[in-house]
Amino acid sequence: xxxxxxxxxxxxxxxxxxxxxxxxxxxxxxxxxxxxxxxxxxxxxxxxxxxxxxxxxxxxxxxxxxxxxxxxxxxxxxxxxxxxxxxxxxxxxxxxxxxxxxxxxxxxxxxxxxxxxxxxxxxxxxxxxxxxxxxxxxxxxxxxxxxxxxxxxxxxxxxxxxxxxxxxxxxxxxxxxxxxxxxxxxxxxxxxxxxxxxxxxxxxxxxxxxx
Amino acid sequence: xxxxxxxxxxxxxxxxxxxxxxxxxxxxxxxxxxxxxxxxxxxxxxxxxxxxxxxxxxxxxxxxxxxxxxxxxxxxxxxxxxxxxxxxxxxxxxxxxxxxxxxxxxxxxxxxxxxxxxxxxxxxxxxxxxxxxxxxxxxxxxxxxxxxxxxxxxxxxxxxxxxxxxxxxxxxxxxxxxxxxxxxxxxxxxxxxxxxxxxxxxxxxxxxxxx
Numbered sequence: 001x002x003x004x005x006x007x008x009x010x011x012x013x014x015x016x017x018x019x020x021x022x023x024x025x026x027x028x029x030x031x032x033x034x035x036x037x038x039x040x041x042x043x044x045x046x047x048x049x050x051x052x053x054x055x056x057x058x059x060x061x062x063x064x065x066x067x068x069x070x071x072x073x074x075x076x077x078x079x080x081x082x083x084x085x086x087x088x089x090x091x092x093x094x095x096x097x098x099x100x101x102x103x104x105x106x107x108x109x110x111x112x113x114x115x116x117x118x119x120x121x122x123x124x125x126x127x128x129x130x131x132x133x134x135x136x137x138x139x140x141x142x143x144x145x146x147x148x149x150x151x152x153x154x155x156x157x158x159x160x161x162x163x164x165x166x167x168x169x170x171x172x173x174x175x176x177x178x179x180x181x182x183x184x185x186x187x188x189x190x191x192x193x194x195x196x197x198x199x200x201x202x203x204x205x206x207x208x209x210x211x
Numbered sequence: 212x213x214x215x216x217x218x219x220x221x222x223x224x225x226x227x228x229x230x231x232x233x234x235x236x237x238x239x240x241x242x243x244x245x246x247x248x249x250x251x252x253x254x255x256x257x258x259x260x261x262x263x264x265x266x267x268x269x270x271x272x273x274x275x276x277x278x279x280x281x282x283x284x285x286x287x288x289x290x291x292x293x294x295x296x297x298x299x300x301x302x303x304x305x306x307x308x309x310x311x312x313x314x315x316x317x318x319x320x321x322x323x324x325x326x327x328x329x330x331x332x333x334x335x336x337x338x339x340x341x342x343x344x345x346x347x348x349x350x351x352x353x354x355x356x357x358x359x360x361x362x363x364x365x366x367x368x369x370x371x372x373x374x375x376x377x378x379x380x381x382x383x384x385x386x387x388x389x390x391x392x393x394x395x396x397x398x399x400x401x402x403x404x405x406x407x408x409x410x411x412x413x414x415x416x417x418x419x420x421x422x
Contacts, residue, residue, distance in 0.1 A: 127413030149418045156411045164398040165407070177398070184395035187375040187388070196376070200367045202338030207360045 005092040012122030015133045024175035041079035104158040118185045121162040216303040223333030226344045235386035252290035315369040332373040
């Protein structure tokens, strides 16, 4: 099997625990890296350049778009957000699995452009549990909760486009499961094109020789 | 996740060790069963009805076809071969993974009819190794080996249609890998339609209530 890493897109309902899962994967397994997005929005307090985001200006961002330097990008509230391609490519070539934590529109763009990417959708065990988790935080107003639930409805429409649906019930179990799914994905034909074409070519040679 | 078992189709080059892998899966894990084919060909010495095959006559076989009682069937050297549907359905409903060991044409028919089936293709690490294994048996004439290699060329053309390609290098490793892949497949959306539609419906209800 080819040693190239997997481009793994993690999406899911707000409140499903994506952030904690990503941290868990990075902590428990050594062949994962988190892709750091590039953005034109101003850094918030405590955000460090190159850690939470690569902060840049509009001109540089648009130049990067023109140079095909982004895996995907989107504009949101007047700011650009995108995934720098060079980092993703380098890490995958080094055999590391690159995690992108993005929402469904971005995920679908990634799959279209990189059919060998792996799309994982994280969900709580039930909608009831999702609602419960949002309310339990205690920091959200009823309006915010209502908006998040409305957004969850939209997000749920895209679940079939993902390769796998994982239920985040127990955190450690879920981390291990995502790792197993990423590992399984290495065996898909789309990620073994070189192996397939080599064995095919060699078989052709033998069959000809044996005629 | 739904407790229904997986319909797992195992194909691969002659000499890849499919038979041994199937035996290994049945020995090591308790949630697999092997689908027994129905055929109109006469039993060979030592073959037991219901173990190697269900032996039947042409009339009964054709009646079974007419009653939609087969998952797939094919005619080969004047005899029918097919997979009885009732057994497959019962076992999957009981949460067991059903193994079908069939060649690529049958595998593709299964996938068309049952998109939730899982197609696994087994290959030796290289074409060289495949040739070596065929020659090592010492029982095959050069003509038989040539025919098998020609057939392998054909089979290799269909590898992309499979969900996963597994390399049978070390037997035990390969058995465990097939098990992990089958387990991973349970998380595909196509095998969680009920879960997805339920969470979607429930979210709709909450979003409406929160408006």
